[in-house]
Amino acid sequence: xxxxxxxxxxxxxxxxxxxxxxxxxxxxxxxxxxxxxxxxxxxxxxxxxxxxxxxxxxxxxxxxxxxxxxxxxxxxxxxxxxxxxxxxxxxxxxxxxxxxxxxxxxxxxxxxxxxxxxxxxxxxxxxxxxxxxxxxxxxxxxxxxxxxxxxxxxxxxxxxxxxxxxxxxxxxxxxxxxxxxxxxxxxxxxxxxxxxxxxxxxxxxxxxxxxxxxxxxxxxxxxxxxxxxxxxxxxxxxxxxxxxxxxxxxxxxxxxxxxxxxxxxxxxxxxxxxxxxxxxxxxxxxxxxxxxxxxxxxxxxxxxxxxxxxxxxxxxxxxxxxxxxxxxxxxxxxxxxxxxxxxxxxxxxxxxxxxxxxxxxxxxxx
Numbered sequence: 172x173x174x175x176x177x178x179x180x181x182x183x184x185x186x187x188x189x190x191x192x193x194x195x196x197x198x199x200x201x202x203x204x205x206x207x208x209x210x211x212x213x214x215x216x217x218x219x220x221x222x223x224x225x226x227x228x229x230x231x232x233x234x235x236x237x238x239x240x241x242x243x244x245x246x247x248x249x250x251x252x253x254x255x256x257x258x259x260x261x262x263x264x265x266x267x268x269x270x271x272x273x274x275x276x277x278x279x280x281x282x283x284x285x286x287x288x289x290x291x292x293x294x295x296x297x298x299x300x301x302x303x304x305x306x307x308x309x310x311x312x313x314x315x316x317x318x319x320x321x322x323x324x325x326x327x328x329x330x331x332x333x334x335x336x337x338x339x340x341x342x343x344x345x346x347x348x349x350x351x352x353x354x355x356x357x358x359x360x361x362x363x364x365x366x367x368x369x370x371x372x373x374x375x376x377x378x379x380x381x382x383x384x385x386x387x388x389x390x391x392x393x394x395x396x397x398x399x400x401x402x403x404x405x406x407x408x409x410x411x412x413x414x415x416x417x418x419x420x421x422x423x424x425x426x427x428x429x430x431x432x433x434x435x436x437x438x439x440x441x442x443x444x445x446x447x448x449x450x451x452x453x454x455x456x457x458x459x460x461x462x463x464x465x466x467x468x469x470x471x472x473x474x475x476x477x478x479x480x481x482x483x484x485x486x487x488x489x490x491x492x493x494x495x496x497x498x499x500x501x502x503x504x505x506x507x508x509x510x511x512x513x514x515x516x517x518x519x520x521x522x523x524x525x526x527x528x529x530x531x532x533x534x535x536x537x
Contacts, residue, residue, distance in 0.1 A: 206457030209534035212481030219519030220255040228521035230492025232283040276303030284342035300337035308332040328373040343392030358383035379415035389439035402436040442495035453490040489514030
Protein backbone atom coordinates (compact mmCIF):
# COMPACT_ATOMS: atom_id res chain seq x y z
CA UNK A 172 0.00 0.00 0.00
CA UNK A 173 1.35 3.43 -0.94
CA UNK A 174 1.58 6.28 1.58
CA UNK A 175 -1.12 8.14 -0.32
CA UNK A 176 -3.43 5.08 -0.22
CA UNK A 177 -2.77 4.60 3.49
CA UNK A 178 -3.51 8.26 4.26
CA UNK A 179 -6.71 8.10 2.23
CA UNK A 180 -7.87 5.03 4.15
CA UNK A 181 -7.09 6.64 7.51
CA UNK A 182 -8.96 9.82 6.62
CA UNK A 183 -11.96 7.85 5.31
CA UNK A 184 -12.07 5.79 8.51
CA UNK A 185 -11.94 8.93 10.64
CA UNK A 186 -14.73 10.55 8.67
CA UNK A 187 -16.92 7.49 8.99
CA UNK A 188 -16.34 7.42 12.73
CA UNK A 189 -17.15 11.10 13.04
CA UNK A 190 -20.38 10.68 11.13
CA UNK A 191 -21.55 7.56 12.94
CA UNK A 192 -24.70 7.91 14.99
CA UNK A 193 -24.81 4.39 16.40
CA UNK A 194 -24.63 3.72 20.09
CA UNK A 195 -21.22 3.08 21.63
CA UNK A 196 -22.28 0.13 23.75
CA UNK A 197 -20.97 -0.11 27.28
CA UNK A 198 -19.23 -3.47 27.44
CA UNK A 199 -20.22 -4.27 31.04
CA UNK A 200 -18.75 -7.07 33.14
CA UNK A 201 -15.99 -4.82 34.45
CA UNK A 202 -14.78 -3.79 31.00
CA UNK A 203 -14.94 -0.05 31.79
CA UNK A 204 -12.38 1.62 34.06
CA UNK A 205 -13.98 3.57 36.91
CA UNK A 206 -13.07 7.22 36.55
CA UNK A 207 -12.03 9.75 39.17
CA UNK A 208 -14.69 11.19 41.45
CA UNK A 209 -15.54 11.82 45.09
CA UNK A 210 -16.16 8.39 46.67
CA UNK A 211 -19.49 7.63 48.34
CA UNK A 212 -21.20 4.39 49.35
CA UNK A 213 -24.62 2.85 48.92
CA UNK A 214 -26.36 2.00 52.18
CA UNK A 215 -28.68 -0.73 50.88
CA UNK A 216 -29.66 -2.54 47.70
CA UNK A 217 -32.54 -4.45 46.15
CA UNK A 218 -32.48 -8.16 45.32
CA UNK A 219 -31.29 -8.97 41.82
CA UNK A 220 -33.90 -8.58 39.10
CA UNK A 221 -35.44 -11.83 37.91
CA UNK A 222 -33.91 -11.93 34.46
CA UNK A 223 -30.55 -13.63 34.98
CA UNK A 224 -27.42 -13.37 32.87
CA UNK A 225 -28.61 -10.44 30.74
CA UNK A 226 -28.56 -6.65 30.66
CA UNK A 227 -31.95 -6.32 32.37
CA UNK A 228 -32.27 -3.86 35.27
CA UNK A 229 -32.53 -0.39 33.78
CA UNK A 230 -34.20 2.58 35.44
CA UNK A 231 -35.80 3.48 38.81
CA UNK A 232 -38.33 6.05 40.05
CA UNK A 233 -38.76 7.11 43.70
CA UNK A 234 -41.97 8.17 45.45
CA UNK A 235 -42.49 8.99 49.13
CA UNK A 236 -45.65 9.69 51.13
CA UNK A 237 -46.23 11.92 54.14
CA UNK A 238 -48.34 9.14 55.65
CA UNK A 239 -48.02 5.34 55.35
CA UNK A 240 -49.63 3.67 52.34
CA UNK A 241 -50.67 0.10 51.63
CA UNK A 242 -48.90 -1.93 48.93
CA UNK A 243 -50.09 -5.53 48.72
CA UNK A 244 -50.73 -5.62 52.45
CA UNK A 245 -47.48 -3.95 53.49
CA UNK A 246 -47.60 -0.55 55.21
CA UNK A 247 -44.78 1.56 53.79
CA UNK A 248 -43.76 5.19 53.60
CA UNK A 249 -43.16 5.08 49.87
CA UNK A 250 -41.63 2.90 47.19
CA UNK A 251 -39.18 2.62 44.34
CA UNK A 252 -40.26 1.38 40.91
CA UNK A 253 -37.54 -0.35 38.90
CA UNK A 254 -37.67 -1.81 35.41
CA UNK A 255 -36.47 -5.23 34.31
CA UNK A 256 -36.38 -4.33 30.63
CA UNK A 257 -36.68 -7.99 29.65
CA UNK A 258 -39.70 -8.76 31.80
CA UNK A 259 -41.59 -5.97 33.59
CA UNK A 260 -41.77 -3.66 36.58
CA UNK A 261 -40.71 -4.15 40.21
CA UNK A 262 -42.05 -2.16 43.14
CA UNK A 263 -39.57 -2.06 46.02
CA UNK A 264 -39.88 -0.68 49.51
CA UNK A 265 -37.66 2.14 50.74
CA UNK A 266 -35.72 -0.66 52.44
CA UNK A 267 -35.10 -2.41 49.10
CA UNK A 268 -37.50 -5.31 49.67
CA UNK A 269 -39.72 -6.46 46.78
CA UNK A 270 -43.36 -5.43 47.33
CA UNK A 271 -44.78 -6.26 43.91
CA UNK A 272 -43.82 -7.41 40.43
CA UNK A 273 -45.82 -6.69 37.30
CA UNK A 274 -44.88 -8.94 34.32
CA UNK A 275 -45.52 -6.15 31.85
CA UNK A 276 -43.01 -6.89 29.13
CA UNK A 277 -40.18 -4.78 27.72
CA UNK A 278 -40.32 -1.64 29.85
CA UNK A 279 -37.24 0.58 29.72
CA UNK A 280 -37.33 3.96 31.53
CA UNK A 281 -39.86 4.77 34.26
CA UNK A 282 -41.00 7.90 36.10
CA UNK A 283 -43.61 8.92 38.67
CA UNK A 284 -45.92 11.93 39.04
CA UNK A 285 -48.97 13.10 40.97
CA UNK A 286 -51.73 15.34 39.69
CA UNK A 287 -54.50 13.21 38.15
CA UNK A 288 -57.55 11.58 39.73
CA UNK A 289 -59.45 8.47 38.71
CA UNK A 290 -63.02 8.06 39.89
CA UNK A 291 -62.60 11.09 42.10
CA UNK A 292 -59.59 9.59 43.91
CA UNK A 293 -56.12 11.21 43.58
CA UNK A 294 -53.63 8.82 42.04
CA UNK A 295 -49.88 8.38 41.84
CA UNK A 296 -49.02 7.69 38.20
CA UNK A 297 -46.17 5.63 36.87
CA UNK A 298 -45.20 5.86 33.22
CA UNK A 299 -42.70 3.76 31.31
CA UNK A 300 -41.31 3.59 27.79
CA UNK A 301 -42.65 0.34 26.40
CA UNK A 302 -40.85 -1.63 23.68
CA UNK A 303 -43.14 -4.66 23.81
CA UNK A 304 -44.13 -5.65 20.24
CA UNK A 305 -47.69 -4.65 19.47
CA UNK A 306 -47.91 -1.92 22.11
CA UNK A 307 -44.81 0.23 21.67
CA UNK A 308 -45.25 3.65 23.22
CA UNK A 309 -45.96 4.64 26.82
CA UNK A 310 -47.33 2.25 29.43
CA UNK A 311 -49.21 3.97 32.26
CA UNK A 312 -49.87 2.61 35.76
CA UNK A 313 -51.83 3.98 38.70
CA UNK A 314 -51.47 3.65 42.45
CA UNK A 315 -54.15 4.71 44.93
CA UNK A 316 -52.37 6.07 48.04
CA UNK A 317 -55.63 5.70 50.01
CA UNK A 318 -56.22 2.13 48.83
CA UNK A 319 -56.63 -0.81 51.18
CA UNK A 320 -56.65 -4.61 50.97
CA UNK A 321 -54.90 -5.90 47.85
CA UNK A 322 -53.97 -2.38 46.81
CA UNK A 323 -50.97 -2.00 44.57
CA UNK A 324 -49.68 -0.55 41.33
CA UNK A 325 -52.01 -1.50 38.48
CA UNK A 326 -52.03 -1.02 34.72
CA UNK A 327 -54.08 2.01 33.69
CA UNK A 328 -53.56 2.04 29.94
CA UNK A 329 -51.22 2.66 27.02
CA UNK A 330 -50.41 5.57 24.74
CA UNK A 331 -49.47 4.61 21.20
CA UNK A 332 -46.81 6.68 19.43
CA UNK A 333 -44.90 6.74 16.16
CA UNK A 334 -41.61 6.06 17.97
CA UNK A 335 -40.31 2.71 16.73
CA UNK A 336 -38.18 1.95 19.80
CA UNK A 337 -39.17 3.92 22.92
CA UNK A 338 -36.18 4.50 25.18
CA UNK A 339 -36.18 7.43 27.61
CA UNK A 340 -39.21 8.67 29.54
CA UNK A 341 -40.04 11.35 32.09
CA UNK A 342 -43.07 13.14 33.49
CA UNK A 343 -43.46 16.87 34.09
CA UNK A 344 -46.00 19.17 35.69
CA UNK A 345 -46.80 22.48 33.98
CA UNK A 346 -49.38 24.22 36.12
CA UNK A 347 -52.35 21.88 36.37
CA UNK A 348 -51.20 19.83 33.37
CA UNK A 349 -49.38 16.50 33.51
CA UNK A 350 -46.95 16.06 30.63
CA UNK A 351 -45.46 12.76 29.45
CA UNK A 352 -42.18 13.01 27.52
CA UNK A 353 -40.88 10.13 25.41
CA UNK A 354 -37.40 9.83 23.90
CA UNK A 355 -36.78 7.32 21.13
CA UNK A 356 -33.69 5.22 20.46
CA UNK A 357 -32.95 7.23 17.34
CA UNK A 358 -33.40 10.58 19.08
CA UNK A 359 -37.12 11.20 18.59
CA UNK A 360 -38.61 13.59 21.16
CA UNK A 361 -42.38 13.52 21.75
CA UNK A 362 -44.24 15.47 24.44
CA UNK A 363 -47.87 14.80 25.38
CA UNK A 364 -50.43 16.33 27.74
CA UNK A 365 -52.16 13.54 29.67
CA UNK A 366 -55.81 13.67 30.72
CA UNK A 367 -58.44 11.21 31.85
CA UNK A 368 -60.92 10.33 29.11
CA UNK A 369 -64.68 10.08 29.62
CA UNK A 370 -64.22 6.29 29.78
CA UNK A 371 -61.70 6.62 32.60
CA UNK A 372 -58.81 5.63 30.30
CA UNK A 373 -55.75 7.76 29.56
CA UNK A 374 -55.95 10.32 26.79
CA UNK A 375 -52.88 11.99 25.31
CA UNK A 376 -52.54 15.12 23.18
CA UNK A 377 -49.25 15.53 21.28
CA UNK A 378 -47.87 19.02 21.92
CA UNK A 379 -44.26 18.72 20.73
CA UNK A 380 -42.45 16.73 18.06
CA UNK A 381 -38.69 17.24 17.69
CA UNK A 382 -35.53 15.31 16.84
CA UNK A 383 -32.53 15.20 19.18
CA UNK A 384 -30.19 13.99 16.43
CA UNK A 385 -28.89 10.55 17.42
CA UNK A 386 -29.40 7.83 20.04
CA UNK A 387 -30.76 9.40 23.23
CA UNK A 388 -32.28 8.14 26.46
CA UNK A 389 -31.85 10.11 29.71
CA UNK A 390 -34.73 12.52 30.35
CA UNK A 391 -35.42 14.81 33.32
CA UNK A 392 -37.85 17.73 33.62
CA UNK A 393 -37.40 20.63 36.02
CA UNK A 394 -40.69 22.44 36.43
CA UNK A 395 -39.16 25.07 38.75
CA UNK A 396 -36.90 26.41 35.98
CA UNK A 397 -39.10 25.35 33.04
CA UNK A 398 -36.31 23.18 31.67
CA UNK A 399 -36.11 19.75 30.06
CA UNK A 400 -32.80 17.88 30.02
CA UNK A 401 -32.03 15.16 27.46
CA UNK A 402 -28.91 12.97 27.26
CA UNK A 403 -27.76 12.34 23.69
CA UNK A 404 -25.56 9.36 24.42
CA UNK A 405 -22.54 10.08 22.23
CA UNK A 406 -22.86 13.88 22.15
CA UNK A 407 -23.70 15.23 25.62
CA UNK A 408 -26.47 16.67 27.77
CA UNK A 409 -28.91 19.20 26.25
CA UNK A 410 -31.22 21.70 27.91
CA UNK A 411 -34.55 22.34 26.17
CA UNK A 412 -37.42 24.51 27.31
CA UNK A 413 -40.11 22.51 29.08
CA UNK A 414 -42.73 24.63 27.32
CA UNK A 415 -43.58 22.61 24.20
CA UNK A 416 -43.87 25.85 22.23
CA UNK A 417 -40.07 26.16 22.48
CA UNK A 418 -39.83 23.33 19.93
CA UNK A 419 -36.35 22.10 19.10
CA UNK A 420 -34.46 25.10 20.55
CA UNK A 421 -31.77 23.95 22.96
CA UNK A 422 -28.38 24.65 24.55
CA UNK A 423 -25.57 22.19 25.26
CA UNK A 424 -25.03 21.82 29.00
CA UNK A 425 -22.08 19.45 28.70
CA UNK A 426 -20.41 17.80 25.74
CA UNK A 427 -18.87 14.33 25.99
CA UNK A 428 -15.46 15.03 27.48
CA UNK A 429 -12.86 12.95 29.37
CA UNK A 430 -12.99 13.47 33.12
CA UNK A 431 -16.51 14.94 33.07
CA UNK A 432 -18.94 12.95 30.91
CA UNK A 433 -17.85 9.80 29.08
CA UNK A 434 -20.06 8.07 26.50
CA UNK A 435 -22.54 6.67 26.91
CA UNK A 436 -24.27 9.60 28.60
CA UNK A 437 -27.17 7.71 30.15
CA UNK A 438 -29.64 8.46 32.94
CA UNK A 439 -30.57 11.92 34.25
CA UNK A 440 -32.41 12.97 37.39
CA UNK A 441 -33.12 16.15 39.34
CA UNK A 442 -32.97 16.58 43.12
CA UNK A 443 -34.30 19.56 45.08
CA UNK A 444 -32.31 20.32 48.24
CA UNK A 445 -34.03 23.28 49.85
CA UNK A 446 -33.65 26.20 47.44
CA UNK A 447 -30.89 24.43 45.51
CA UNK A 448 -31.66 22.15 42.57
CA UNK A 449 -29.21 19.64 41.12
CA UNK A 450 -29.05 17.66 37.87
CA UNK A 451 -27.32 14.30 38.30
CA UNK A 452 -26.20 12.27 35.30
CA UNK A 453 -24.69 8.87 34.59
CA UNK A 454 -21.35 8.88 32.79
CA UNK A 455 -21.69 5.22 31.88
CA UNK A 456 -18.36 4.92 30.08
CA UNK A 457 -16.36 5.48 33.29
CA UNK A 458 -19.00 4.67 35.95
CA UNK A 459 -19.12 8.17 37.44
CA UNK A 460 -21.94 10.60 38.21
CA UNK A 461 -21.53 14.28 37.24
CA UNK A 462 -23.58 16.88 39.13
CA UNK A 463 -24.70 20.34 38.01
CA UNK A 464 -26.50 23.00 40.05
CA UNK A 465 -29.35 24.20 37.85
CA UNK A 466 -31.33 26.82 39.81
CA UNK A 467 -29.16 29.72 38.60
CA UNK A 468 -28.95 31.54 35.29
CA UNK A 469 -27.09 28.60 33.73
CA UNK A 470 -26.18 25.07 34.88
CA UNK A 471 -23.02 25.06 37.00
CA UNK A 472 -20.85 21.93 37.09
CA UNK A 473 -20.10 20.91 40.68
CA UNK A 474 -18.02 17.76 40.23
CA UNK A 475 -18.49 13.99 40.05
CA UNK A 476 -18.96 11.16 42.50
CA UNK A 477 -18.34 7.43 42.30
CA UNK A 478 -20.07 4.73 44.35
CA UNK A 479 -17.49 2.38 45.84
CA UNK A 480 -17.67 -0.71 48.06
CA UNK A 481 -18.82 0.02 51.61
CA UNK A 482 -21.54 -0.58 54.20
CA UNK A 483 -21.63 -4.21 53.08
CA UNK A 484 -22.81 -3.14 49.58
CA UNK A 485 -20.65 -3.37 46.48
CA UNK A 486 -19.88 -0.38 44.27
CA UNK A 487 -21.80 0.72 41.19
CA UNK A 488 -20.65 0.42 37.59
CA UNK A 489 -22.07 1.02 34.12
CA UNK A 490 -25.28 2.71 35.24
CA UNK A 491 -28.21 2.91 32.80
CA UNK A 492 -30.72 4.79 34.94
CA UNK A 493 -31.03 6.62 38.23
CA UNK A 494 -33.57 8.70 40.16
CA UNK A 495 -33.39 11.06 43.11
CA UNK A 496 -35.79 12.55 45.63
CA UNK A 497 -34.81 15.40 47.94
CA UNK A 498 -36.22 16.24 51.35
CA UNK A 499 -37.46 13.72 53.85
CA UNK A 500 -37.93 10.30 52.26
CA UNK A 501 -37.74 8.04 55.34
CA UNK A 502 -35.98 7.78 58.70
CA UNK A 503 -33.01 6.30 56.87
CA UNK A 504 -33.01 9.06 54.24
CA UNK A 505 -34.05 12.22 56.13
CA UNK A 506 -32.72 14.64 53.51
CA UNK A 507 -32.97 12.71 50.26
CA UNK A 508 -31.97 9.56 48.39
CA UNK A 509 -30.44 8.68 45.02
CA UNK A 510 -31.38 5.24 43.63
CA UNK A 511 -29.00 3.91 40.99
CA UNK A 512 -29.00 0.88 38.67
CA UNK A 513 -25.88 -1.29 38.99
CA UNK A 514 -24.67 -3.09 35.88
CA UNK A 515 -22.29 -5.53 37.60
CA UNK A 516 -23.69 -6.66 40.94
CA UNK A 517 -21.39 -8.73 43.17
CA UNK A 518 -24.04 -11.36 43.91
CA UNK A 519 -26.61 -12.47 41.34
CA UNK A 520 -27.69 -10.30 38.45
CA UNK A 521 -28.18 -6.54 38.09
CA UNK A 522 -30.01 -4.56 40.77
CA UNK A 523 -30.65 -1.10 42.24
CA UNK A 524 -28.70 0.57 45.04
CA UNK A 525 -29.73 3.40 47.41
CA UNK A 526 -27.31 6.23 48.28
CA UNK A 527 -27.93 8.79 51.04
CA UNK A 528 -27.98 12.27 49.51
CA UNK A 529 -26.22 13.70 52.59
CA UNK A 530 -23.10 11.68 51.77
CA UNK A 531 -23.04 12.91 48.17
CA UNK A 532 -23.58 16.51 49.28
CA UNK A 533 -20.70 16.25 51.77
CA UNK A 534 -18.38 14.51 49.33
CA UNK A 535 -18.85 17.25 46.73
CA UNK A 536 -18.91 20.12 49.22
CA UNK A 537 -22.33 21.28 48.09
